[in-house]
Amino acid sequence: MPARNESLRDHACLIVHGPDRPGIVAAVTALITRNQGNIVQLDQYSDDADGGAFFQRVVFHRADLAASMPEIEADIQATLADFGMEWTLTDQSVPKRMAILASTSDHCLLELLWRHRRGELPVTIPMVISNHTNTAEDVRSFGIPFFHVPSQGTDKSAAEAKILELVKDNVDFIVLARYMQIISEDFLETVGVPVINIHHSFLPAFVGAAPYRRAKERGVKLIGATSHYVTKDLDEGPIIEQDVARVNHAMDAAALQAHGAYVERAVLSRAVQWHAEDRVIRHGNQTIVFSDRP
Amino acid sequence: MPARNESLRDHACLIVHGPDRPGIVAAVTALITRNQGNIVQLDQYSDDADGGAFFQRVVFHRADLAASMPEIEADIQATLADFGMEWTLTDQSVPKRMAILASTSDHCLLELLWRHRRGELPVTIPMVISNHTNTAEDVRSFGIPFFHVPSQGTDKSAAEAKILELVKDNVDFIVLARYMQIISEDFLETVGVPVINIHHSFLPAFVGAAPYRRAKERGVKLIGATSHYVTKDLDEGPIIEQDVARVNHAMDAAALQAHGAYVERAVLSRAVQWHAEDRVIRHGNQTIVFSDRP
């Protein structure tokens, strides 16, 4: 049983989404109240008041939450069945288990490890997997297991099988922290947990390889980074977070890359935090993000 | 009877604040539902889950709202009395009436008039009052009445009396769009409506006169602007919105002023919009702003 986050003890997060209908907000809040919950935070959004989709995130405090979860879940199911809504209920004190996949670049990887150590990412990190060994010592200095799974030529299936073996049932989501191998569709289907990537451009600009070089060639005045859920279509998945930095003519592609590293680590960190806090709801190829930022 | 904003017909905004208690969110949402309201947007905030202050803003749609307001208000009063909450209910389709006070600078004034013409500020503007005449023609070209109330020496009371006469019962709030006269405590008490100011610095830095000159002397690398409610203490009122722009050593005080004008007009516009949309709740010398911006 994982260590609990004591500051979030007895805090639950209920995500509800489905077709919008009058009374849905009231039904959910009444449900929480009759289950002795006290609403701490509530965000909701409807993409069209007249027949659109509805999304709600409610964090509530409920004494003795762990023991009462089954009962609350039964009531949610009974209540929301009427509305045709999908829902998930999570105990906020149970951190999600996150695997990080990395390659030689350390900036995104170390930023995640360091924010985790500061207590800013509500996750556990059971493992870091890399196809290189250069970050092993740093990773282990944070007390986190490091596994080396080398990439071997053009056939990725052996490496992917090895990674699947490591993460199987051990993690709740996977973060590609500048992991420079393309993930196969097979892997995505088999792994069965969300995979979050950081792409080093402001998508949909510069999909694919070498975005900083292409940014230089196009002469853009801003560079960017994009964190998104990985789907079978390269760099096309639902965007969680993006940001940019100003550049100028005097910066060559290497300078763009060095400068962009700071955007990448910030964007990925925010995306990971929001995913870990159940703030992101996928909706088609878009995301609803109930961010904690102004 | 003022022109209604048809896109917001039958939309009400309920603001509730007071001591936080379990069940308050559910009580309010149930109340709206039993009054045939459909919640369109809901924001809430508690500054301390354990005995703090609670703030909620709910926008709901209710067919035939205008006719049913008295009934809904009676129900709100009955419901919230139990919780000791303060509340206001407004019909979102009725624009607030805003007077603008200006001096020679036109950048904040014209920005507000222009955003209003674009339909981005849900207000009517019954009058612009200035102690100078240079903006009269521009103001009237927007179809808005302009009144010249000159400042006369050190005794402001005659000018303030004239302004009070103009705004009395005619406006719901007043905006000082770089109005360069200090408002007396007497005026504030008599006028009885909120007064919003734009100060040309990042408060609390550079309270008082000549902030750009003092910013230059201090050698700051960012300049800012602050919009706040006016209280009897100069530049000390509750802050609604702030922003900054980067500057460097090569900009003299005049360049800072020219550059800062663009920050001022943006900051004041956002503050006015949020106030007009009932997104700002005063709480002591602070504000809760349920902004529509990411």
Place this chain on the structure above:
Amino acid sequence: MPARNESLRDHACLIVHGPDRPGIVAAVTALITRNQGNIVQLDQYSDDADGGAFFQRVVFHRADLAASMPEIEADIQATLADFGMEWTLTDQSVPKRMAILASTSDHCLLELLWRHRRGELPVTIPMVISNHTNTAEDVRSFGIPFFHVPSQGTDKSAAEAKILELVKDNVDFIVLARYMQIISEDFLETVGVPVINIHHSFLPAFVGAAPYRRAKERGVKLIGATSHYVTKDLDEGPIIEQDVARVNHAMDAAALQAHGAYVERAVLSRAVQWHAEDRVIRHGNQTIVFSDRP
């Protein structure tokens, strides 16, 4: 003879670019000194110290500049011939003549007129041309001639011929302030002056039509605007300036468009100012911008 900008009287701007060679900076500064010029500002850039391209912008003060221009130009020609450099010398007190082409949207157009009136754009505006008439009154209230040249069906040649007739020999550059007609390659070749456009996306993302709608569909978390020189390839010309604004899931395409208008007007204004101040040097499909901003 156009009105001169008295604050820039006797200020010249020399732009030099060509193959980088040792001693080029010293040669140029010595040249200015022996022509009684005092350097006020100097920017230079070399894209590769070892055989790259060199770019320099020098602003200098020289008493009685207008009379001495021929003599200085002769000396520049003699000096720079040795280095194989291209150059232009302009009298900074002579404002460039700018035509604005617009359609129904007024935000970029009015921002340019308003900044011009504030003295922040060193240009004259001999004409605004629009294929609609809705902005005529606003434009003329600034004391600027307005010409209506309607677009007529799919054959743009008559309208373009009419525009060419108006601008021929009357303007030094043309700004497309959300002008919603595609400019033909013939027009560009015939007009013989730079044409600056504002595109309502962060290029190269969302080239072409309806960028806000496509931004919404892709679920981006930032929207942007790009000002660039127009070339025969749509939205592919050298970028002068770009910027972005944060958006979120709750904004529909119309909200993105309303929000983006503020980015567009700021980006276009900066691009126009920098072009007018000879701060932009085209180099292949890129620009060197010696900006005055930190």
Place this chain on the structure above:
Amino acid sequence: MPARNESLRDHACLIVHGPDRPGIVAAVTALITRNQGNIVQLDQYSDDADGGAFFQRVVFHRADLAASMPEIEADIQATLADFGMEWTLTDQSVPKRMAILASTSDHCLLELLWRHRRGELPVTIPMVISNHTNTAEDVRSFGIPFFHVPSQGTDKSAAEAKILELVKDNVDFIVLARYMQIISEDFLETVGVPVINIHHSFLPAFVGAAPYRRAKERGVKLIGATSHYVTKDLDEGPIIEQDVARVNHAMDAAALQAHGAYVERAVLSRAVQWHAEDRVIRHGNQTIVFSDRP
């Protein structure tokens, strides 16, 4: 003899400042040319073309720089004596020696060590000194010596004497990376090298202790950080760099502090980099920063 930065071999940086006079730029560039230097970068600024102060930074390449420094320095002295200018000439391949003083907070400290390891700060770090021991292991994992100098009660003189002993003749500048002890005037005079601090507010707002708590109390909508040279007047020294982050009502003082840490580490890193690259010139209580950033 310290390890040289090979990528900057034979690159010199000449800083010149003093009263502005016609011909100064040409005199300096001619001087560099006749000493076989090729100008790589040149920035200059005059705060008033008519009798103001002049500042110039020139980076030039000169084969066999180390051997020719005395000769170049003699020529600079002879040339600039006529203009009454102060100057410094540095070999850019020789990194400055930087001591870091820290307390318990690790965010600024680790960011500097990590950027240094990436090769982004052109310094050597002969030592980290802290009045606590919690960061010792992290510091040493970067291969950098760590010294513990505890603060002892209200008399700081013993601790300061110990620090002086460590840094004496061993460092070129000192960085206070959230070092929570006030530096005495005696220390500053004795140490004889520049000391750079990071203050956790947007100065001049919230000078002194507990800026995040006071920011919360004042209800500001942005928090900031300021890096400045330390002078005898607390938080009053010349500002090198500042930045801000947006906050809202929902963040308590602890959240502001956690959020602000990311601003602090970025601001301090930029200030340190610019100081190390001789991009900062002190001028009274202001700085001229010839930044490499757009």
